[in-house]
Amino acid sequence: MSTTPLPPDQGQRPLADWLTVFLLLAAATLSGALLDPYVSLTSQAMLYVLVIVIAAYRLDWVPSAVCAIGAVTALNFFFVPPRFTFEVESREHLIALVVMLAVALVISHLAAGLRRESRHATLSEQRARQLQALATELANTTAPDEIMALGQRALDAAFAGPNSVTLTQDVPPQSGPADGPDSVRDGLRCCMTECAVLGPGTGRWPGLNAWYLPLGDKGHVMGAACVQPALASDTDGREHAQALCALLAQTVWRVRLAATVQAAQIEAQRQQLQSTFLAAVSHDLRTPLAAIVGAASSLQTQHDKLSATEQERLLGSIASEATYLSTLTENTLQLVRLTSLQQALRKDWESLEEVVGTVLARVRQRDPGRRIKSKVPLGLPLIKADPVLLAQLISNLLDNALQYSDGEIELNVSATAHTLVIAIKDRGPGIAEAEQDLIFEPYQRGDQSGARGAGLGLALCRAIAVAHGGSLTVKRRNGGGSSFVTTLPLDEQPTEQELT
Numbered sequence: 001m002s003t004t005p006l007p008p009d010q011g012q013r014p015l016a017d018w019l020t021v022f023l024l025l026a027a028a029t030l031s032g033a034l035l036d037p038y039v040s041l042t043s044q045a046m047l048y049v050l051v052i053v054i055a056a057y058r059l060d061w062v063p064s065a066v067c068a069i070g071a072v073t074a075l076n077f078f079f080v081p082p083r084f085t086f087e088v089e090s091r092e093h094l095i096a097l098v099v100m101l102a103v104a105l106v107i108s109h110l111a112a113g114l115r116r117e118s119r120h121a122t123l124s125e126q127r128a129r130q131l132q133a134l135a136t137e138l139a140n141t142t143a144p145d146e147i148m149a150l151g152q153r154a155l156d157a158a159f160a161g162p163n164s165v166t167l168t169q170d171v172p173p174q175s176g177p178a179d180g181p182d183s184v185r186d187g188l189r190c191c192m193t194e195c196a197v198l199g200p201g202t203g204r205w206p207g208l209n210a211w212y213l214p215l216g217d218k219g220h221v222m223g224a225a226c227v228q229p230a231l232a233s234d235t236d237g238r239e240h241a242q243a244l245c246a247l248l249a250q251t252v253w254r255v256r257l258a259a260t261v262q263a264a265q266i267e268a269q270r271q272q273l274q275s276t277f278l279a280a281v282s283h284d285l286r287t288p289l290a291a292i293v294g295a296a297s298s299l300q301t302q303h304d305k306l307s308a309t310e311q312e313r314l315l316g317s318i319a320s321e322a323t324y325l326s327t328l329t330e331n332t333l334q335l336v337r338l339t340s341l342q343q344a345l346r347k348d349w350e351s352l353e354e355v356v357g358t359v360l361a362r363v364r365q366r367d368p369g370r371r372i373k374s375k376v377p378l379g380l381p382l383i384k385a386d387p388v389l390l391a392q393l394i395s396n397l398l399d400n401a402l403q404y405s406d407g408e409i410e411l412n413v414s415a416t417a418h419t420l421v422i423a424i425k426d427r428g429p430g431i432a433e434a435e436q437d438l439i440f441e442p443y444q445r446g447d448q449s450g451a452r453g454a455g456l457g458l459a460l461c462r463a464i465a466v467a468h469g470g471s472l473t474v475k476r477r478n479g480g481g482s483s484f485v486t487t488l489p490l491d492e493q494p495t496e497q498e499l500t
Contacts, residue, residue: 018063049071049104061108071100134154159227164188187205189224206232213241216249345386347384373410389468420488471486
């Protein structure tokens with residue numbers, strides 16, 4: 001992604017050009033002297049015409065024009081009678097020399113113009129390729145720092161420099177780049193304030209030795225660039241610099257717009273989650289709260305009139321409804337925390353056997369029939385996870401299996417080279433294929449009649465799995481029932497020193 005500025009017409013190697021002129025004239029003169037006994041004056045003149053054409057093709061306008069005049073002069077001095085003088089005794093020879101000089105100058109002029117156009121076309125192609133390459137690189141860039149780095153590299157490749165490019169926040173109203181002189185700082189700030197190109201050939205601050213170009217249009221200026229050297233006559237160079245800055249401005253605007261859209265989406269999701277949470281509070285919490293208040297009120301006002309059996313029933317109802325409220329509240333708070341993307345998980349190296357054992361000890365209090373059958377092999381690799389969330393994931397899946405199935409429930413844990421797999425299988429009614437993704441959405445429930453709950457358990461389970469870099473899927477089992485499979489990634493195992 002590089003290009004070369006248009007070289008000046010005077011050339012970059014003046015000494016080499018004048019040496020070339022001398023050698024060409026000397027070669028033509030020497031050749032003419034060697035061939036003098038065998039050829040006519042016309043043939044000797046053709047040698048000088050060849051030298052003129054070569055000079056016009058290889059050299060810039062001034063050296064080639066001097067070569068043309070020198071060729072006519074040398075032909076006159078060495079070969080036109082009287083020799084070794086600048087006199088011309090024949091009118092025909094004089095006309096021939098004048099015509100030869102005119103033709104030589106025309107050839108030099110045409111060749112210089114052709115060379116200049118060729119150089120301009122080559123430079124235009126290089127600049128077009130640079131714009132294409134820069135646009136391709138910017139298309140995959142999402143960080144402002146990377147955009148500025150690509151812009152700096154593009155300007156340095158296209159112009160001799162020193163060049164600089166900066167964003168608006170890097171040029172405060174009363175200060176500028178730390179490594180830039182006051183003039184550059186003031187030029188960048190004024191360029192962004194006026195939203196106009198400053199410098200030679202622009203009609204604004206023509207005395208500057210650099211171009212100052214804004215990144216963006218009026219009302220959307222996101223930065224500015226300083227390009228050197230700047231010539232008032234180099235219109236193409238200034239337009240190329242403007243094209244580079246336009247690409248940078250469009251990319252910065254795209255990145256900022258994408259960040260704004262993403263922030264708006266996150267905020268919309270947060271608002272939606274809060275609204276849904278409030279709906280859940282008004283709907284799913286109202287019934288258990290009413291049951292708790294009613295049972296507690298009965299115990300308080302009619303304690304002496306109730307039998308021991310009725311009192312136990314009311315106390316059991318209060319405990320059951322309170323447990324349901326506690327679970328619902330915990331699931332809701334955890335889901336809000338995981339979906340807010342504001343807090344990182346507190347991960348540590350954990351033994352999945354211990355996590356599963358803790359969950360089974362707690363869940364089997366609600367499983368008097370001992371329907372849960374676990375298969376956890378010894379020597380499983382450690383997993384870096386949040387143990388509380390991991391236990392909540394397994395507990396929610398087991399509670400669902402206990403609630404919606406009557407048969408045996410299998411809890412199987414296995415390990416591969418890079419993953420841990422936790423599979424919980426039941427023999428319940430199963431999940432319809434059309435609902436296998438829907439049941440993982442917050443406040444959605446499968447098609448189970450009489451099902452109670454806010455539909456947060458499976459949504460929280462998937463959120464926990466995703467937060468750990470894994471996944472949670474469900475599929476129907478042959479013979480009926482569902483299989484919930486949680487896949488968690490395995491990191492490189494820690495050393496003993498890391499565990500201590």
